[in-house]
Every structure is written in structure tokens, then in C-alpha cells.
């Protein structure tokens with residue numbers, strides 16, 4: 001059996017989730033008539049203590065809608081240089097929002113008020129208007145590093161004083177909450193927008209929800225329509241999201257334990273130079289000097305372990321709900337006993 005550690009997006013619904021989907025009450029959501037979509041939006045908004053939510057097909061769409069809601073053309077968005085909104089959304093900030101981006105160098109993607117403040121432009125005819133800061137929690141490229149709320153609070157205060165909006169790319173926010181012990185309900189007060197993915201660690205097949213004020217979400221509904229993201233009987237998908245929130249949050253600590261076990265094994269083999277500290281379900285490591293990551297990934301694949309090259313020297317493994325403890329045990333055995341032959 002293959003141990004697929006390429007991403008936490010590869011999960012497939014279990015029977016309970018499929019049953020919930022098949023028995024969903026649906027209607028036309030573009031007409032505002034799908035009660036299951038509404039239930040999902042209300043449920044998540046309430047969890048994060050925000051006024052409203054909007055179900056969208058992807059996290060890229062929720063992020064890009066939020067950025068469009070919180071900027072005007074010619075504005076500037078401030079984020080870390082590893083940010084998903086910048087690197088992995090096909091240049092969408094320029095395309096959809098006509099905004100420029102100021103990239104910062106956080107430690108494993110984690111920003112601080114000290115890093116952000118000098119990059120906020122004064123009002124000057126030459127400068128783009130700094131209107132939005134985007135944080136990512138957990139940081140995908142940072143090996144699943146997390147912000148705690150105590151780190152977010154002073155960033156919120158700075159944005160408030162300077163008149164900038166604050167958006168959270170919370171694709172893996174429940175992994176962050178699991179690792180930090182912070183509570184979802186304390187998040188709403190700090191952010192103008194929060195994007196939550198249901199199709200990552202939570203295991204739903206499709207969907208993300210944008211959370212915000214009633215006013216923001218009203219605007220977001222119109223932008224979603226223009227993006228082609230208005231869905232009809234989407235309750236079948238929303239039902240999977242509700243099921244995921246009810247059943248798949250408490251188990252995330254198991255994924256984190258599995259990731260630590262993989263990291264422990266990787267820290268003890270000569271073909272790995274270093275492993276980023278593991279906080280959540282992502283393991284990022286650098287291969288030994290002279291070894292090509294693609295070569296190692298190929299050799300691991302031959303042992304039934306699928307993972308990804310994520311940089312010129314780095315490889316990523318991600319744990320998720322379709323990975324059992326037995327699979328991790330087997331992967332660890334294979335990692336420890338793998339003899340890496342020279343690059344071909």
C-alpha cells in the first residue's frame with residue numbers, strides 16, 4: 001500500500017462523510033436557497049466569532065476574493081515572501097486586484113510588527129497605498145510553523161493604528177489551533193477576513209469558507225459571482241464540510257504526532273542534512289550535500305512513500321487523515337533502512 005504524504009489535499013471522503021453528503025438538503029445557492037450551505041457558513045462564522053461566511057470552491061478563491069474586498073487598484077499588499085497568496089495563486093493579486101505586493105522575510109514565514117511597520121508606506125504621491133496585511137497560519141512553506149494569538153494581537157494593533165486591513169490565510173488554521181491551544185472564537189476580533197480550507201487536514205473533498213463582517217461578505221458574494229464561483233446545489237459539498245468540522249478536528253493531533261515520528265526518523269539518516277522543527281502536520285527537510293531532492297523522492301517512491309520536492313534542496317511530507325499509524329510505522333522503517341544510491 002502506498003503511503004501518500006504529498007499533501008493533505010489527497011484525502012478521500014469516508015462512508016460517514018459520503019452519507020452526510022448524500023442526505024444533504026439542497027437548493028439553488030445562487031438564489032440563496034441552499035440551507036446546508038447556509039448552515040456551514042453560519043457554523044464556521046460562529047466558531048470564529050465573525051458575523052458571516054461565504055462558501056467557495058477553493059482556498060485560492062477565498063483568499064483572492066478577500067484581497068479584492070480589502071484593496072483598491074494601485075494599492076499594495078504586505079505579506080511574507082513564502083505566502084501562498086503570492087507564490088501559489090498564479091499571480092492572482094495582480095490579475096484580480098491590480099495591486100502590488102511588498103514581500104517580507106519572516107522567520108519560517110512568521111511576520112512581526114517590527115518587520116511590518118517599516119514597510120507600510122506613508123501617504124505620498126509616489127508610493128502605492130499600503131492597504132492590507134496577509135498572514136498565513138500555519139505557514140505552508142515554513143514547514144507548518146504557527147502563529148499564536150499573542151503574536152497576532154500586536155500585528156492587529158499595528159494594522160488598526162495605521163488603517164490597514166488584516167486577512168488570515170487559514171488554510172490550516174485548525175492545525176494551528178491544535179498546536180497552540182488557542183481558541184477559534186478568539187480569532188474573529190483580530191481579522192477583517194479569515195479563509196478556512198475544508199479540503200486540507202479536515203478531509204472534505206472540496207471547499208473553503210471566507211469569514212468576515214456582514215458588509216465584507218455582501219461584497220464578497222458579488223466578487224465570487226464575477227469569479228464564476230457561484231454554485232447551485234452546493235449543499236452536497238457543504239454537508240461534507242459540516243461533517244468535517246464535527247468529526248475531523250479532534251483527530252488532527254494524531255497527524256501532528258505522525259509528522260513528528262517522520263521527522264525523528266529523518267533526523268537520523270545520512271541522506272538528510274536538516275529537518276525544520278515540526279509543529280503541525282508538515283515535515284520539510286533539506287537533503288544532504290550533493291544529493292538531488294528529486295532523486296531521493298524517486299527512491300522513496302520505490303519504497304511506497306510518496307512525497308514532494310519543494311525547493312532546490314528541500315522535500316516535504318504532509319500527514320493527514322488517510323494516513324494510519326501502521327502506515328507511519330512502515331514509512332519510518334523504510335526511511336531508516338533506505339540506502340540512497342548516488343545521483344543517476
Ligand SMILES: *Cc1c(COP(=O)(O)O)cnc(C)c1O
Pocket residue numbers: 057058059060061063084085136138139140169171172197199200208
Ligand atoms: C492549499 C492552500 C490554500 C488554498 O488552496 P486551494 O487548493 O486553492 O484550495 C491557500 N493557502 C495555503 C497556505 C494553502 O496551503
